[in-house]
Ligand code: NAD
């Protein structure tokens with residue numbers, strides 16, 4: 316059984332409220348942290364080996380140490396709660412059931428980073444969650460954990476919740492900052508990174524909800540103890556939101572030492588595939604990461620079991636591996652059509668492209684159009700090569716990672732399932748989507 320650090324109290328009735336959260340030891344990590352110096356907290360976070368839980372896996376302690384500290388310029392912590400990656404819903408769970416864990420993590424992080432005004436930028440579609448967060452912020456403030464002179468330390472901190480308008484691109488950190496400033500959410504070129512020039516050109520740390528929540532157990536048990544959980548550079552625990560063809564969809568906390576097979580088939584997690592169907596493929600880290608066929612999902616290129624961690628999932632690079640990403644684990648059984656699935660994703664990225672760069676704006680549209688043609692049974696063999704060519708021209712040639720995120724699913728689908736694309740071209744009369752009318756989607 317995986318160790319639980321974040322979700323250990325999630326089942327307790329009333330844990331959303333301060334009184335119950337306090338009874339379970341809530342805010343003791345904050346009390347401990349506020350007696351430490353900011354540098355001591357930073358050392359704990361570095362020692363923990365925590366990697367950004369939004370998808371990129373960038374070391375959190377390193378990001379914090381990059382924060383510029385020019386004299387007299389305010390700094391900010393911004394929590395990225397714009398969780399919009401298809402298949403990803405773990406931050407929603409954390410905010411809905413454990414809002415004080417996030418607020419406590421923000422208090423410790425804000426103190427460490429010197430942020431007196433911190434923000435939570437939340438996905439617009441999570442319409443019921445800002446009220447939960449604001450209620451928790453009010454409770455924390457009334458108890459002296461936010462506001463002026465927190466716990467008599469002289470440290471002041473306010474937290475504000477900002478709702479997004481429903482654009483996936485605003486989850487990209489620089490687009491998020493633009494949106495938070497009241498502008499259209501267009502990504503900025505990096506560098507400069509937000510740590511140097513972020514919100515209103517001030518030094519800003521943007522971290523995912525789960526990363527900030529993880530600061531609480533790190534302070535609680537120490538960075539060194541946190542680093543002992545997991546394996547290699549995949550330290551601590553990770554939340555996985557599991558969905559698709561599984562018996563038990565939901566949010567699970569794993570310690571990154573379990574195998575993919577165990578995660579899919581054990582009753583503790585996904586509980587296997589309904590109706591005894593066979594596993595066809597999986598997208599383990601949200602829609603932006605490459606799809607992996609079952610044979611490579613259960614073992615690495617070296618024949619080792621594949622584990623649910625950053626290194627093992629990436630084994631083989633982009634040719635055969637995938638990524639841990641945001642932990643949005645999507646399982647596909649033997650009945651799923653890879654072409655239809657890829658077409659649906661291509662439509663999503665085309666719709667969500669902000670349109671600033673030509674390869675992304677035009678390329679995502681072309682990919683969707685060609686995939687629709689193939690899915691409808693109207694494609695030609697050369698369309699498959701054209702599709703391959705377009706995705707290659709997008710990857711690495713855009714301002715933000717949405718371009719890559721649109722290209723990789725197409726590349727991986729053709730690489731691993733080319734026979735299915737060819738089958739659609741050779742058997743137009745059997746293309747089910749044509750019969751169901753789904754190809755107009
Ligand atoms: P990135 O690798 O460019 O950056 C990761 C973080 O490290 C950023 O905060 C960046 O500012 C910081 N960083 C990197 N180098 C730095 C440096 N030299 N100095 C200072 N800071 C530095 O990745 P990204 O664009 O932030 O994120 C891409 C990931 O987002 C993808 O892998 C995808 O999985 C994920 N994603 C998640 C969701 C979701 O809903 N959770 C949605 C879309 C995409």
Ligand code: SF4
Pocket residue numbers: 484501502667668669670671672673675676713714715716717718
């Ligand atoms: Fe906009 Fe796409 Fe360019 Fe990102 S890659 S800036 S989403 S056009």
